[in-house]
Amino acid sequence: MINNQGEMLTVPLSLEDIKKSYGRMSRFYALPEGIFEKGLRQKGLQLLSVAPGEVVLEVGVGTGYSLKEIANSVGEDGKAHGIDITPQMLGITGKRVKKAGFMDRVELYEGDARRMPYQNGKFDAVYMASTLELFDTPDIPVVLSEIKRILKPKGRLGVASLTKEGREGSLFIRFYGWLHQKVPKYANCRPINVEKLIEDAGYQIAKTEEFILLKIAPWRIVVAKPLTD
Numbered sequence: 001m002i003n004n005q006g007e008m009l010t011v012p013l014s015l016e017d018i019k020k021s022y023g024r025m026s027r028f029y030a031l032p033e034g035i036f037e038k039g040l041r042q043k044g045l046q047l048l049s050v051a052p053g054e055v056v057l058e059v060g061v062g063t064g065y066s067l068k069e070i071a072n073s074v075g076e077d078g079k080a081h082g083i084d085i086t087p088q089m090l091g092i093t094g095k096r097v098k099k100a101g102f103m104d105r106v107e108l109y110e111g112d113a114r115r116m117p118y119q120n121g122k123f124d125a126v127y128m129a130s131t132l133e134l135f136d137t138p139d140i141p142v143v144l145s146e147i148k149r150i151l152k153p154k155g156r157l158g159v160a161s162l163t164k165e166g167r168e169g170s171l172f173i174r175f176y177g178w179l180h181q182k183v184p185k186y187a188n189c190r191p192i193n194v195e196k197l198i199e200d201a202g203y204q205i206a207k208t209e210e211f212i213l214l215k216i217a218p219w220r221i222v223v224a225k226p227l228t229d
């Protein structure tokens with residue numbers, strides 16, 4: 001059970017476990033991502049407001065609904081990159097962007113967000129939805145620091161994450177914490193203190209909004225800018 005001191009639960013899974021679990025889930029994942037998360041995706045991408053000509057990365061593309069929207073927003077002169085650890089997810093994303101006619105402006109990479117292959121200062125924006133909260137506690141600052149490295153100095157990070165900020169005692173948070181501990185292979189995400197983690201990693205919060213998914217699950221959408229040293 002999630003504890004009431006607000007400590008973050010750990011994620012007791014190896015990268016191989018996560019890969020296998022998302023490989024299995026990829027067969028039906030388009031349903032929750034495409035339908036249930038539609039409002040969350042629209043709000044997240046609206047806050048990030050990707051402009052034509054930008055170079056944007058999505059971390060943890062899943063079945064590609066957001067990446068397709070990002071590719072549409074960057075237009076012919078921009079570029080949308082996507083990284084994911086699970087080949088099956090990338091396969092579905094590839095088909096989706098191809099069907100939308102955006103393959104010429106999309107690049108997909110199979111790899112780990114803790115060590116990304118991109119050069120320093122490459123991206124105008126990086127987007128992450130329902131993904132930061134699945135990294136284990138020591139890995140979250142690693143991922144955020146890696147994103148800071150590849151963002152332009154005036155770039156922005158958009159995160160949509162299950163949150164427990166101000167909601168530690170809520171029934172949903174307690175239930176999700178219990179589920180995460182019972183079946184981590186399926187409920188591998190857990191609610192986190194999104195804003196604090198982002199600030200601690202050296203970003204300044206520019207925009208923040210709560211989004212209640214399906215009238216029960218609290219998500220927080222944050223747009224943040226890297227602080228310069």
Ligand SMILES: C[S@@+](CC[C@H](N)C(=O)[O-])C[C@H]1O[C@@H](n2cnc3c(N)ncnc32)[C@H](O)[C@@H]1O
Binds near residue numbers: 018033061062085189
């Ligand atoms: C919960 S899904 C979210 C998918 C999509 N962003 C959405 O909004 O529904 C998390 C995604 O992150 C990917 N992932 C998990 N660990 C990763 C890692 N270390 N590096 C890159 N991607 C990872 C999974 O394969 C999966 O596609």
